[in-house]
Amino acid sequence: MSKASQEGMTAKKGENFDEWYTQVILKAEIADYSPVSGCMVFRPAGYAIWENIQRETDSEFKKSGVKNCYFPIFIPERLLEKEAKHVQGFAPEVAWVTRAGNSELEEKLAIRPTSETVMYEVVSRWIRSWRDMPLRLNQWNNVVRWEFRHPTPFLRSREFLWNEGHSLFATREEADAEREDIMGIYKRVTEGLMALPGYMGKKSKSETFAGAEATYSIEHLLPDGKAIQGPDWHSDGQNFSKAFEIVFVDKDGNNQFAWQNTWALTTREIGVMLAVHSDDKGAVVPPKLAQIQVVVIPIVNDESKRAVLAEAKKLMAKLNGKFRGLLDDRDQLTPGRKFNEWELKGVPLRVEFGPRDMKEKQAVLVRRDTGGKRKVKVADLVDEVGKDLDTIQDNLFRRASEALTKNTHDAWSLDELKGILSKGGGVVRVHWCGEDACEEKMREETGGKVLNIPLDQKPASGKCVVCGKDAPTVANFGRSY
């Protein structure tokens, strides 16, 4: 496989999405398979993307008053069972530790699929009065959900990395007000860094997180027409605080249960981002997240070699003050091989620099997203590279937004909905009355599901595509990953 990974792409995005996606991830050396079924390896280029996402997101969390912490990866079985719906939702996917060394454990331990239960048991000791809140905690950690469906690196992995935010408030109003804050951060991170558009909305009851009262999500669209859920935020009400006795004395001296939210962004986003932007040449990574933003490739012949390399090093030094850059001065490869390799790996911008460029004090910039080339003066190089990186970042978001818009449809009947989903998929806006039975019917008939219900809709006339009752607002519907 490693040999194969050193060759170029053979699958086409438009022909065989699954095979193409796997080739991009493996051949660009972003991820690798592991000896553990369903678990992946983040290679340095892939982990660097996550580090860049973490750094920016974490800085926004901290500005907003969130504090990081770390809780054990293990959850004793009796704790996981404390919130009935929660355990129902997760038990089928839990990996259990039953032995340590040569001993059988007295109580088996779940590997955290999410940390509500182990956190709230402890946090209940930290909360006494309304003054102890808001308490907004976050962990950057690894979680395990032993899914039995076909695993795919990033998109469905039995172990994944994420942020899990857990916040506690003294009133429902304060708890609810956190939604805009957190979903705003997730929107800026997905749109601004990952160049990923999406639809924000509220999940239907049947798709709400196990143990929560309401779930809000950003839903993305994959190039194969399937929707996929992005980051989410859950209003837990007092469900967990009642189960874990998180009680505080309010301003009036009365005992109250805390109001809680949870929120998460996972490494799945990296897969969505790569799937959306990459092409038949390989990975395309948005400049703000790329491990290497700009690669300088000297083009030399025997007589010019020393001078061109010396000059290229100077260019690189200038660029490295502002960007994450790499000078590819490997001797044994032709410039053409290097172009292919860095295109495959998704470096956003390439600087070509040869003897003629040196003479004319210029360099050639080649964009990964469009293949567009232009000459710039060496004196302006840093500025021009900065401009191109910004343009590429913007272009990726614009291109992805256009694709999302193009693949968003309206359906006015169940037949129309079925027709659209059977021909290419996408997101379909349908009037739906909100009843479980109608949702179930749509699901059965189309193989899709309610993705979420956009907020701030202006009620308009419309009838539920299933039962025909008045349904003044629409839901986003689609086949989902």
Add this chain to the structure above:
Amino acid sequence: MSKASQEGMTAKKGENFDEWYTQVILKAEIADYSPVSGCMVFRPAGYAIWENIQRETDSEFKKSGVKNCYFPIFIPERLLEKEAKHVQGFAPEVAWVTRAGNSELEEKLAIRPTSETVMYEVVSRWIRSWRDMPLRLNQWNNVVRWEFRHPTPFLRSREFLWNEGHSLFATREEADAEREDIMGIYKRVTEGLMALPGYMGKKSKSETFAGAEATYSIEHLLPDGKAIQGPDWHSDGQNFSKAFEIVFVDKDGNNQFAWQNTWALTTREIGVMLAVHSDDKGAVVPPKLAQIQVVVIPIVNDESKRAVLAEAKKLMAKLNGKFRGLLDDRDQLTPGRKFNEWELKGVPLRVEFGPRDMKEKQAVLVRRDTGGKRKVKVADLVDEVGKDLDTIQDNLFRRASEALTKNTHDAWSLDELKGILSKGGGVVRVHWCGEDACEEKMREETGGKVLNIPLDQKPASGKCVVCGKDAPTVANFGRSY
């Protein structure tokens, strides 16, 4: 327990070290017990220390050419068994996943106690030629070692956080040369950030890492006279590359096995640091790692309240541009209560600011390490706070270094060694011939062990304290945590 944690310290460092240490950690809200036996919770003040350590260490790793990555937490049993000594060393402490959902797993999975085996199986696919190396990988992750000894937060925890570096080289010379690089980073991090002195040296054969050819460590000394191992670096030679067939084509076209090293720094260091610096008032945290470096406490009466608070906010804004600061403007607590709370929590510097200070355009700085107070002009506040923080950082290292020197002894006979270790402990330099049998004898007679053997010793005349043979160099010996 939470109620107790809100009260001040009662145990004394000099009287009951274990109880005192636990009180510091819990009452300063740095860590908490968890519902999982032997696993701890990193509260925000504790996790912030780790984030600060990570940030600085990671930046040094990256400058040195190390790349971060992430491998699965699970290791299939057959992989763990591939290197015979390695599995022998770790098997007694491995936590095993045997079930997922309702299914029994076909092959049980170890939770990584360390990642050599799962990494090298995969990395062997990434290495073809000498050009693919050096490959220097690192993970910041969680590992589990199910120790059956008494757990203590940070110092001995069944799950802990660490960096695990794994590097591959084409020659033994290059591999060996990495030691100074990595141990240099660890020395700067422990001394410069944690203000923790230590003795660097090579481990004896019996204390070498399971699967390695040689281990180098930094050894610290706890206030109770026990030594404790800090960060380490292992030369693995070709042990793992032979077991995992990490083969490459060298410059001459011949197949060779790669040369490997591994290296780690764990969250145990946080515990050592707190144990060494803290005192009977609570935690003392070195300024470079403290979550809050400076706390401003306004001292108000009814008439001055508004004006003093407004001015204190301005002071805080100035300080927050350069330091991690907090304005404690809580209404319900007296200044005295606040002083005690922030001393307990280990904030290095306190700024007191009252109506008279406002009038005289001054503020009072109070150092956590010495209790020393001084008045400074408000106009100079930022500079003076910076100076005090530097002074505190230096003072903590100086104080700890003096304590280490004071508790380092020379012993010229086994009786002398026994005598020193039975009265207060410490690090004892003894001439030892290097033979396993003599090491074992010292261990049996004293309950201590060879900590490490300092490098760059000038050979001097000396006889092994056990067998009396020539032993021109000394070993650091001590009871160890």
